Amino acid sequence: MEDGGPPPLFSFGVIADIQFADKDDGFNFHRTRKRFYRNSLQILKNASRCWEEEEEPERRPAFILQLGDIIDGFNRELSASERALQTVLDEFSSCSAKVHHVWGNHEFYNFSRAALFQSALNSRDRGERGAEDEGGEEEGGGGRGEEEEKENSLEEVYAYHFSPHPKFRFIVLDAYDLSIIGRDKSSKKFKQSMKIITEHNHNEELNEPPAISPLESRFVKYNGGFSQDQLDWLERVLTSADENEEKVTILSHLPVHPYSTDPVCLAWNYDKILSMLQAHNSVVCFMAGHDHDGGYHMDTYGVHHLTLEGVIETPPISDAFGIVYVYEDRMVLQGRGRISDRVLMFR
Numbered sequence: 001m002e003d004g005g006p007p008p009l010f011s012f013g014v015i016a017d018i019q020f021a022d023k024d025d026g027f028n029f030h031r032t033r034k035r036f037y038r039n040s041l042q043i044l045k046n047a048s049r050c051w052e053e054e055e056e057p058e059r060r061p062a063f064i065l066q067l068g069d070i071i072d073g074f075n076r077e078l079s080a081s082e083r084a085l086q087t088v089l090d091e092f093s094s095c096s097a098k099v100h101h102v103w104g105n106h107e108f109y110n111f112s113r114a115a116l117f118q119s120a121l122n123s124r125d126r127g128e129r130g131a132e133d134e135g136g137e138e139e140g141g142g143g144r145g146e147e148e149e150k151e152n153s154l155e156e157v158y159a160y161h162f163s164p165h166p167k168f169r170f171i172v173l174d175a176y177d178l179s180i181i182g183r184d185k186s187s188k189k190f191k192q193s194m195k196i197i198t199e200h201n202h203n204e205e206l207n208e209p210p211a212i213s214p215l216e217s218r219f220v221k222y223n224g225g226f227s228q229d230q231l232d233w234l235e236r237v238l239t240s241a242d243e244n245e246e247k248v249t250i251l252s253h254l255p256v257h258p259y260s261t262d263p264v265c266l267a268w269n270y271d272k273i274l275s276m277l278q279a280h281n282s283v284v285c286f287m288a289g290h291d292h293d294g295g296y297h298m299d300t301y302g303v304h305h306l307t308l309e310g311v312i313e314t315p316p317i318s319d320a321f322g323i324v325y326v327y328e329d330r331m332v333l334q335g336r337g338r339i340s341d342r343v344l345m346f347r
């Protein structure tokens with residue numbers, strides 16, 4: 001694809017739902033899909049090799065987007081969370097490009113939010129500015145008491161943005177900002193999240209989706225949503241990107257367009273994000289993981305919603321990763337294995 005044409009401006013690698021565990025193959029909850037816990041490391045090896053093989057500087061990934069669920073929740077039961085994470089990170093480090101990590105539900109099955117902020121999965125320092133140090137009443141912050149500091153750290157958001165090339169911006173979102181997994185039970189956000197989920201989901205087991213309608217099925221414990229603070233921050237980042245005529249790609253573990261995923265995988269308040277994306281001309285693409293079957297939809301505003309097929313449910317004969325080559329007017333996804341090639345024209 002694109003052979004013989006001008007080189008891209010820059011390129012990046014993509015991969016989602018690796019969910020590595022040193023454990024025999026198993027199944028998803030409904031036993032409809034096989035999960036290849038050990039082989040997921042082999043697919044990551046294939047990805048690293050492929051990303052490193054690119055010889056032309058503009059075609060070699062400048063960075064990698066890891067879209068969440070890097071290791072499986074089973075590691076916690078096996079007391080192997082740290083070891084499994086190190087195994088996967090070692091594999092990533094065989095590739096020269098820096099990785100931007102998105103956080104998914106399995107990150108919270110293995111680690112507390114506080115631990116994640118202290119871990120190598122916090123790639124926020126690879127960004128320019130995060131939701132915590134930008135705007136609102138958070139700014140200036142001098143003279144905060146210890147109690148207030150503690151309270152703020154309980155509510156902290158993992159979101160940031162970076163510009164790898166002039167006129168292009170990437171925004172990492174925290175889709176478990178409102179969630180009952182990961183948030184400390186004493187936090188305001190936990191209480192708010194419990195209220196939201198129990199208003200919609202009356203099952204005793206909150207991972208069992210409400211059966212009212214396909215869209216309502218998203219109110220399960222393994223999903224989450226975006227706080228108003230994060231939405232306000234995103235609004236400011238997008239306004240500035242519009243003014244600077246940038247092309248913005250947004251990254252989140254949870255998809256936000258009902259046609260790009262099984263609705264049971266949607267973010268709780270996906271509609272809030274969707275209307276914001278449509279109102280900002282700078283937004284060209286929204287990338288997510290979580291739904292291992294993947295999905296794609298271009299909405300009526302020309303925004304591409306790409307849900308990447310998950311590594312964990314990819315049989316050993318196949319692959320699930322890609323390289324995206326970025327040009328002035330489009331992004332060209334070259335997928336491997338289950339991930340399709342796509343040309344994403346900018347609106």
Ligand SMILES: Nc1ncnc2c1ncn2[C@@H]1O[C@H](COP(=O)(O)OP(=O)(O)O)[C@@H](O)[C@H]1O
Pocket residue numbers: 028029105106205207208209222290
């Ligand atoms: N219908 C359900 N009822 C009860 N628990 C469920 C249901 N669906 C999923 N779960 C649980 O929710 C968690 C996440 O589900 P899973 O399908 O494994 O998601 P993921 O694709 O993120 O791995 C698992 O602990 C799983 O056992």
